[in-house]
Amino acid sequence: MIHDQALLDLLSQFPAQQFQGEVFRATGPSVDPLAPSVNGGRWSPRPDGDAGFSVLYTSLERDGALAELCSFIALLSPIPKARNMKVSRLGVSASRVVKIMPGDMHRLGIDQTQYGERDYDRTQEIGAALAFLEFDGLLAPSARWRCDNLMLFASNHSISEQLETLGQEEVEWRAWSAANGII
Secondary structure, eight states: OOOOHHHHHHHHHOEEEEEEEEEEEOOOOTTTTTTSSOOOOOTBBTTTTOOOOOOOEEEESHHHHHHHHHHHTSSSSSSOOOEEEEEEEEEEEEEEEEEEOOGGGGTTOOOOTTSSOOOOHHHHHHHHHHHTTTEEEEEESSSSSEEEEEETTTTOOOTSOEEEEEEEEEEEEEHHHHTTTTO
């Protein structure tokens, strides 16, 4: 993929920082919580395309992880019946993470009024450029909850960095979604 040089130049100005801490990931009950997404998403084009790569999507808050998964499930038609989801608490470290603050959105070409929509073109361009610049992660505001999400770029995340499951719980998705205004 050919990246926009102006975007690469702009992202190169963001300082790399280290991250070490606990994050959360909500998945189906049988999904490995450490397995990155291979379907693309807000910050990553589908890996089967020219620019695609795998990303491990996590949230700094438990409810942030649930909001991301439950908002996706609620879009299905018909809406699935009640069933348990798995919320995993992960221990993570990364050495080269970019943090995008809400104030950075405009200069990166992200319309904050549309950020919650599922139009991912610009954010995928940014994620692909960050992966190309060999960052191993991105901290960015969640589009679904008042918290930050941490996305780890699987091909850049070193095997020497921490990535482990610290604990898990089951949460019934419909009850949580109804209680939190998702459905």
